[in-house]
Amino acid sequence: MISSLFQSELRTGQDVVNTRQRGxxxxxxxxxxxxxxxxxATAISEVARLASAQAKGHIEFFLExxxxxxxxxxxxxxxxxxxxxxxxxxxxxxxGSALVPAQRLMERVVVRREGEExxxxxxxxxxxxxxxxxxxxxxxxxxxxxxxxxxxSDELARQNEELVRILDELQSRKAEVDRLNRELEETNxxxxxxxxxxEEKAEALRRASDMKTRFISNISHELRTPIxxxxxxxxxxxxxxxxPLNSEQEKQVVFxxxxxxxxxxxxxxxxxxxxxxxxxxxxxxxxxxxxxLFGSLRGMLRPLRVNEGVSLVFxxxxxxxxxxxxxxxxxxxxxxxxxxxxxxxxxxxxxxxVALGRRGTVVxxxxxxxxxxxPQDQERIFEEFVQVEGPHQQGVKGTGLGLPxxxxxAELLGGSLTVExxxxxxxxxxxxxxxxxxxxxxxxxxxxxxxxxxxEASRLRTVLIIEDDEVVRxxxxxxxAEPQIQFQEAESGPVGxxxxxxMKPSAIxxxxxxxxxxxxxxxxxxxxxxxxRDIPVxxxxxxxxxxxxxxxLLPHTVGILSKSxxxxxxxxxxxxxxxxxxxxxx
Numbered sequence: 001m002i003s004s005l006f007q008s009e010l011r012t013g014q015d016v017v018n019t020r021q022r023g024x025x026x027x028x029x030x031x032x033x034x035x036x037x038x039x040x041a042t043a044i045s046e047v048a049r050l051a052s053a054q055a056k057g058h059i060e061f062f063l064e065x066x067x068x069x070x071x072x073x074x075x076x077x078x079x080x081x082x083x084x085x086x087x088x089x090x091x092x093x094x095x096g097s098a099l100v101p102a103q104r105l106m107e108r109v110v111v112r113r114e115g116e117e118x119x120x121x122x123x124x125x126x127x128x129x130x131x132x133x134x135x136x137x138x139x140x141x142x143x144x145x146x147x148x149x150x151x152x153s154d155e156l157a158r159q160n161e162e163l164v165r166i167l168d169e170l171q172s173r174k175a176e177v178d179r180l181n182r183e184l185e186e187t188n189x190x191x192x193x194x195x196x197x198x199e200e201k202a203e204a205l206r207r208a209s210d211m212k213t214r215f216i217s218n219i220s221h222e223l224r225t226p227i228x229x230x231x232x233x234x235x236x237x238x239x240x241x242x243x244p245l246n247s248e249q250e251k252q253v254v255f256x257x258x259x260x261x262x263x264x265x266x267x268x269x270x271x272x273x274x275x276x277x278x279x280x281x282x283x284x285x286x287x288x289x290x291x292x293l294f295g296s297l298r299g300m301l302r303p304l305r306v307n308e309g310v311s312l313v314f315x316x317x318x319x320x321x322x323x324x325x326x327x328x329x330x331x332x333x334x335x336x337x338x339x340x341x342x343x344x345x346x347x348x349x350x351x352x353x354v355a356l357g358r359r360g361t362v363v364x365x366x367x368x369x370x371x372x373x374x375p376q377d378q379e380r381i382f383e384e385f386v387q388v389e390g391p392h393q394q395g396v397k398g399t400g401l402g403l404p405x406x407x408x409x410a411e412l413l414g415g416s417l418t419v420e421x422x423x424x425x426x427x428x429x430x431x432x433x434x435x436x437x438x439x440x441x442x443x444x445x446x447x448x449x450x451x452x453x454x455x456e457a458s459r460l461r462t463v464l465i466i467e468d469d470e471v472v473r474x475x476x477x478x479x480x481a482e483p484q485i486q487f488q489e490a491e492s493g494p495v496g497x498x499x500x501x502x503m504k505p506s507a508i509x510x511x512x513x514x515x516x517x518x519x520x521x522x523x524x525x526x527x528x529x530x531x532x533r534d535i536p537v538x539x540x541x542x543x544x545x546x547x548x549x550x551x552x553l554l555p556h557t558v559g560i561l562s563k564s565x566x567x568x569x570x571x572x573x574x575x576x577x578x579x580x581x582x583x584x585x586x
Contacts, residue, residue, distance in 0.1 A: 002072065003063045003137070006144045010048050010057030010075070019059055020045035022144050023073070024158075026061055029140045030071055031129045038162055040125055043105035044073055047121055050084060050098055051077035064124070069131045070107075075121040076114065084119055085111050223267050224542030225513075228563035229471045231260040236478050239568070264564050269401040272332075272409075272544070282547035283326045283413060285437045290320045290354050290362075293331060297352070299569075301338050310345050312338070315353040323362065325437040329409045330364075333417070336402040337366040337429045345370035348426070361415070362435050367428040373421040381419070382407050406431075413437060461506040461579055464488045466496030466522060467540065468514050472563070476509060476540070479568050480575055493517030497525055500532045507558075507578040512541040520552070527556055536578035 006022055009015060023044035027037040044059075051057025062072040077084060083098030095103060095111050099121070103109045108124040132140070234257035237245065245253065294314045301312060323330075334352065341350040348369030357363040373381065377388045385400040403417075410417040413433045421427035461484060467473045468491050477487045488503060490496035493514045500508060508526070512519030519539065526532045539553055542563040553560060558578040561571055 001065045003065065005061040005063055005137070005141060007058070007060035010052040010059055011055040012052065015057075016045055016048045016052055019048040022061065025143060026071065026140065027125075029132060029136065029143075030063075030127050031132075032125075033128070036125070036128070038166070039105040040071070043102040043123060046101050047073075047075050047099070047123065050081055051075050051121075053081055054078050063131065063137065065131055069127045070124045071127060073123040075123070077119050077121060079113070079117050079119050081119070084121070224264070224564055225469055225472065227260055227264050227267070228542055228566065229469070229475060231257055231264060232475050232479065232563075232566055233471070234260065235568070236475065241478055241481075266401070268544075268564055269405050272405055283329070283437055284547040284550055285324050286327050287322055287324050288327045289322055291316060293323075293327065293334075294352070297331060297334055297338070301335065301342075309347045310342060311349045312342070313349055313351045315351055317354055317356075320354060320356070320362070321435060323433075323435055325413055325433055325435075329413060330431075330433060333406045333409050333431055334364060334366065336406045337431070340402060341366055341368035341370060341427070341429075344368070345426075356435075357432055360435050361432050364431040364433075365428055366431075367426065369426040372423040372425050373419065373427055374423055378419050378421060382417075459484065461485050462488060462503055463575070464490060464496065464499055464503065464505040464508045466490045466493065466508060466514070466519075467511040468492060469511070472511070472540075476571070479566075479571055485575075493519070493522040493525075496522060497529075497532075500526060500535060501529065504531065505535060507536045507538065507575060509538045509540050509561075509575075512539060512543055520549075523553070523556060536581050538574055538578055 005026060008019065008022075010019065020041050024037050024041035027040040032040065048057065048059055051059065056078050058076040060074050062074065064070040064072045079085075081098075083096045085093055086096040087093050093111055093113065095109050099109055099111070102123060106123045106125055108122070110122040112120045112122070114120045234253050236242070237253045238250065238257065294316060298312075298314055338350060338352060345368045350366065350368045353365045353367070355363050355365070373388065380386050381388060381403050383400075384404045387400045407417040410431050410433065414437060415431065415433035417432075418430050419427060420430070463480070463485055465473050465476055465487055467476070467489070473489050480487075488499060488505065490499050494517060496508070496510070499505075510519050510522060514522065519541070523537060523539075526535065526537065537557045539557050539560040540563065541560070543549075545553075545560070550560070558581065559574045561574060
C-alpha cells in the first residue's frame with residue numbers, strides 16, 4: 001500500500017528550497033536520525049534542482065507500507081534534461097552521471113520512461129523503525145502545508161548549521177582515513193605477491209582446461225564410432241531385416257540399444273559442454289520456419305513417450321515469421337526439454353508452443369502436467385550433474401547435463417532459459433531467442449530438390465561408401481538396401497578417389513575420419529576433378545563438428561549424417577535427395 005504525503009510543482013529555485021525543507025521534515029517524522037535526514041534532504045534537493053531546470057518538474061512524497069516500509073519520492077522531469085539517464089534503448093536505461101550523488105545517498109534510485117517526453121525518477125529509503133501512526137501522518141501533512149510559507153533565509157541558515165556540523169565530521173573522518181591508508185600501504189606488498197601467485201594458478205587452470213578440451217575432442221571419434229555401430233546394428237536387428245527374433249532375443253537387443261543410446265547421449269552432452277566452456281562453439285544461423293522445426297521434432301520425440309496416458313502436442317501459431325538462427329542448437333534445446341518433460345509426466349500432456357516476444361524475440365514454451373519442481377530446486381536443476389532427489393526419480397535415469405547444456409546454448413543464441421513450476425502441478429520451461437540472430441541478410445536457402453522422374457526411379461544406381469570401419473560400411477548397406485541401388489566400398493581416401501573417377505557413382509557417402517587422407521581432403525579432391533565435381537556427396541561422421549567445419553562442408557554436400565542417433569528414415573531421405581540431384585544433372 002502506498003500513501004501520498006505531499007506533492008508540488010518544481011519550477012523555480014524557491015520550489016527547490018521548499019522541497020529540501022519538506023524532505024528533511026518528512027525524514028525526521030519517519031524516524032531517521034540527524035545524519036540520514038541530511039542525506040535524504042540533500043539527495044532530494046539535487047534531483048529537484050535537475051527537474052526544475054526547464055520549469056516543468058513535479059515531485060511527490062509517499063509512504064510505502066509494504067515490507068520493508070520505505071520513504072518513496074517520485075520526481076517527474078523532462079526527458080531532455082541533461083545527465084539524467086545513460087543508455088538509448090529502454091532495456092538499457094539507467095541513471096546518468098547527474099544522479100550519481102543521489103545514488104550514493106539513497107538506497108534505491110530508478111529511472112523509467114513515462115511516454116516519449118518525460119522521465120520518472122524514484123528515490124527510496126527504508127524506514128529505520130515502524131510506520132508512524134495515522135495521527136502522526138495527519139499531523140505531518142498539516143506541517144508540510146505550513147512549510148510552504150518558510151522563507152529562503154530560514155532554509156539557508158539551517159543549511160549553514162548543517163555544513164558546520166558536516167565539516168566537523170569530515171575532519172574526524174579524514175583522520176580515520178589517514179590511519180587506514182597507512183595500514184593499506186603496509187599490506188600492499190603482500191597483496192602484490194598474492195596477485196602474482198593467483199596469476200600463476202590461473203594460467204595453470206587455463207592450460208588444464210585446454211588439455212581437457214583437446215582430450216575430449218581427440219577421443220570423440222574413437223568413442224562415438226563403436227557406440228554408434230552398436231546402436232544402429234541393434235536397430236537393424238529390431239527391424240527384422242535379417243530374420244525374426246524370439247521374445248527373449250528382442251528384449252536383449254532392446255537393452256543393448258537403450259544402453260548404447262544412453263552412453264551416446266552422455267558423450268554428446270559432454271562434448272557440447274566442453275566446446276561451450278572453451279569458447280569454441282559458434283552459432284551458424286540458417287533460415288527456417290517454425291513449422292519445419294516442429295515437424296522434425298515431432299517425428300523424433302513421439303517415440304520417447306514413457307507413459308501411454310501422456311499426449312505430446314505441438315501447438316503452432318499461425319503467421320509466425322521465418323527464423324534466422326542456429327536451427328541445430330535450438331532443436332537440441334527443445335529436444336532436451338521435451339525429453340525431460342516426458343520422463344516426469346505420468347498423466348496428461350506435454351505441450352510445445354511458440355509465441356512472438358518483445359523486441360524481436362520468439363518464445364518457445366514446453367509445458368507439462370508432471371510432478372513439478374520445488375521452488376528451492378528451480379535453480380539447482382541448471383547446475384551440472386545435479387538431479388533433484390525424490391520418489392519421482394524412481395525408474396528415471398539421466399546424467400544431469402541436459403538442462404545446464406540447454407541453458408548455455410540458449411545464452412549462446414543470445415537468449416535465456418527459465419522455468420516456472422509448482423509441485424504436483426507441472427512445469428513450464430521458456431526458451432527466448434532472437435528471431436534474427438545476426439540482423440543481417442542470410443544466404444539464400446538451398447533450392448528444394450524435386451523427386452526424381454518416374455523413369456529415373458527404376459534405373460540402377462551405384463552408391464560409393466568411403467569408410468574405414470567395416471562394421472559401419474555393412475550397417476549402411478543393410479540400412480539403405482533397395483533393389484535399384486548397388487553399393488561399392490572403399491577403405492581409404494585414395495581408393496575412394498580412384499573408384500569415383502572410374503565408376504562415376506550416382507552418390508558418395510564419405511566418412512571424415514579416414515586414415516592418412518581425411519574426408520576434408522577427399523571432398524576437396526572430388527570437387528577439383530572435372531569427372532567427379534558434380535557427384536552428390538553425403539558426409540557420414542561421428543565427429544563433433546565445429547561451426548567453421550559445418551560451414552566448409554555444407555556448400556559442397558547434400559547434407560551431414562551423424563553416426564550418433566542415425567535412423568533408417570533420415571539416412572534414406574538424404575540419399576534419395578542426393579540421387580534426385582544426380583538424376584537432374586544427368
